[in-house]
Amino acid sequence: MAAITAADVNKLRQMTGAGMMDCKKALSEADGDFEKAIEILRKAGQKVAAKRADNATSEGLILVKLSEDGTNGKLVALACETEPVSKVEDFRNLANAIIDTAVEKNPATIEELSAYTLADGRTIQETITELVGKIGEKIVISAYENVNAEQVVSYIHSNGKLGVLLAFNNVQGAEVQEVGKDIAMQIAAMKPVAVSKDDVDPTLAEKELEIGREQARAEGKPEAILDRIAQGRLEKFYKENTLLSQEFVKDSSITIAQLLEKTQKGLTVKEFKRIALA
Numbered sequence: 001m002a003a004i005t006a007a008d009v010n011k012l013r014q015m016t017g018a019g020m021m022d023c024k025k026a027l028s029e030a031d032g033d034f035e036k037a038i039e040i041l042r043k044a045g046q047k048v049a050a051k052r053a054d055n056a057t058s059e060g061l062i063l064v065k066l067s068e069d070g071t072n073g074k075l076v077a078l079a080c081e082t083e084p085v086s087k088v089e090d091f092r093n094l095a096n097a098i099i100d101t102a103v104e105k106n107p108a109t110i111e112e113l114s115a116y117t118l119a120d121g122r123t124i125q126e127t128i129t130e131l132v133g134k135i136g137e138k139i140v141i142s143a144y145e146n147v148n149a150e151q152v153v154s155y156i157h158s159n160g161k162l163g164v165l166l167a168f169n170n171v172q173g174a175e176v177q178e179v180g181k182d183i184a185m186q187i188a189a190m191k192p193v194a195v196s197k198d199d200v201d202p203t204l205a206e207k208e209l210e211i212g213r214e215q216a217r218a219e220g221k222p223e224a225i226l227d228r229i230a231q232g233r234l235e236k237f238y239k240e241n242t243l244l245s246q247e248f249v250k251d252s253s254i255t256i257a258q259l260l261e262k263t264q265k266g267l268t269v270k271e272f273k274r275i276a277l278a
Contacts, residue, residue, distance in 0.1 A: 004028055016041050016130065042126070044133045052081075052138040059083045060142070060277050061092060062163040063099045064154040073152035073165040074102045076113075077275050079142035085135055086160075094131060098124055098141065110144045145273035153180030155188055161277040164188050167270040174264035183256060186249050187274050195269050197238040197245070208237050243269060 004027045012023040016038060023037070026044075030036035057079035066073045078095040080086055097118055107113040114125040122130070124141075132139050149167030153176065156163045164184040168176055194200045212230030221229055239245045244257040251259075260267040 004032060008032065012037055012041075016134075022134075041133060042130055052132070055081055055138045057081055057138055057140055057142060058278055059086045059161075060139075061086050061095045061160050062143075062156060062275060062277065063095055064156055064163050064165065065099050065103050066152055066154055067103075070151050070153075071148060073145075073147045073154050073167070074099060075143070075145040075147075075154070075163050075165050075273060075275055076102055076141065077143040077163070077277060078139065079277055080135075080139050081137045085137050085139075088135065090131060090134070091139070094127060097127075102144065102146070106146070107144075108146070110141050113144055114141060142277070143275040145275060147271065147273055149270045151176055151180070153177060153184055155181060155184035157188060162188055163275055165273040167272065169268050169270045170264070170266045172264055172266070174267060176263065176267070179259065179263045182248075182250060183243075183259070183269070184272075186246070186256070187243065187272050189249065190246060191241075191274065192243040192246060192272075193241045195243050195271060197242050200238065200242065205234065208234050243272065 004024060008027055009020055009024045012027060012034060013020060015034070016023070022041060022044070026037040026040040027034075029040055059082055060077060060079035062075065062077045064073065064075050076095070076099045078091070078098060080091065085091055098113065101116050101118065101124065102113055105113070105116050107116065114128075115123055117123050118127055120127075128139050128141070145165055147165045147167045149169055150171045151168045153166045153168070154164065155166075164187045166180055166184045166187065168180065193204065209227075209230045212233035213226045215233070216226050216229040217223075244255065244260075246256050248254050248256055248259050254262070256269075260269065
């Protein structure tokens, strides 16, 4: 049995970031072999991850980065179980490494992003798993959005738990940063379900129609007019819950569509992405 010194334990701790007792235990189990000890710590992280796989992750950190020319935006949410973990330096460093990798590699999905290798040779997923073992809490990339347009504007709420990407087309050289920030903040607060009613998921529209029918029926309306009433309520839903039809929060006399037209004739919202930790 190799003698495990305090210097050995500290060296492994510097290499892995794991706790002192975990490092000592791993080195003892590995008979002083650092590579084996690192593997033991990684497996420990996998075990913790498996045990906590079903746990809710409502805390964490959302980060955003735009390309220098403002035509691409990336939004990443690294989620955890409790707020204190979201403030840990290793957690925040990992979140920054993940979004930097997203900018550099331009992955299409979370799975693709997770498979990329960081500077130390480990993949993002391996690094997440090791951090789970070190902290003892579930950590996951809960959302990743990648938006391209003529101009992209971003917004991150002050608590770092809500982010928006807003994509404009037909900018025609107009300055859209200020109005874009206003609209992005409205998206954050008002949670529109789509850009316009044409973009609403048909399943959601049908669900709203059925709710409208049931409400009218409960009010004692004749069966013959239930569909007409439901359609009217669906139009009200569109007005309140699709971005272009919403009243502008800063000036309720105009809609978002009218605000865009005032800013630049023909200016359009291509898409938006809103992610939140809750």
